[in-house]
Amino acid sequence: MSDWQNFLWQIATARSEVELRDRFIEDAGKFFMAKAWGFDRLDANSEIISADFRGLSQSFCDHYHQLGRQGDRISLTAIQEKTPIHNLSIQTQESWQQSDIYRKVFRPEGIENGMASVLVGNGNLVGGIYFLREQDLPPFADKDLLHISTLSLHLSVRMAELRNSNSEKLNCLTMREREVAELVAKGFNNREIGDRIGISREGVKQALKRMFRKLDVSARAEMVAILKI
Secondary structure (H helix, E strand, O other), rough: OOHHHHHHHHHHOOOOHHHHHHHHHHHHHHHHHOOEEEEEOOOOOOOOOEEEEOOHHHHHHHHHHHHOHOOOHHHHHHHHOOOEEEEEHOHHHHHHHOOOOHHHHHHHOEEEEEEEEEEOOOOOEEEEEEEEEEEOOOOHHHHHHHHHHHHHHHHHHHHHHHHHHHHHHHHHOOOHHHHHHHHHHHOHHHHHHHHHHHHHHHHHHHHHHHHHHHHHHOOOOHHHHHHHO
């Protein structure tokens, strides 16, 4: 079995979304000669719920968020078309190097090219992955799009399988825990939840800890996304 095949097998056998993302972050970059790479989980509005990445500085992240996703044609096109995209597949070299994201975000960090793909599960957009290359490496090409497409498919399938399994986990929550989950989904904080169901703020905090362990999640938004409430 080749390293690539073994990597895809590791993705296909991940036991949780956390493990899936960890395996991606640990090994994916070497198959794409990437300086940096990441895995974003998206909500129903394609907004980022959580972001895991490797090789990006804090200044890169700050500059990217200042510019906003609307300035990132790679990610936007990948989301809109639901297909793998690299920068030179949608722009000429000249227009790419004149773009704000290249001049203000990529170039200062020594990054020359980017590639992104979406993850789709149960008919919905659930995430995205991306890879970034340094200036001394060749641009991404068609063979890279083929590889990221294959990887996206494996990630999408496994995420869908895990989420279908996780939807059954709702049955492992008590009626009180389901109440808490529904109030979290409505945006209430711990004090407000406690006031509504008659327990202390600390009681809500402990309930959430138990729920996170049962559902194998680490954040409120992730819990809501898994339970689909």
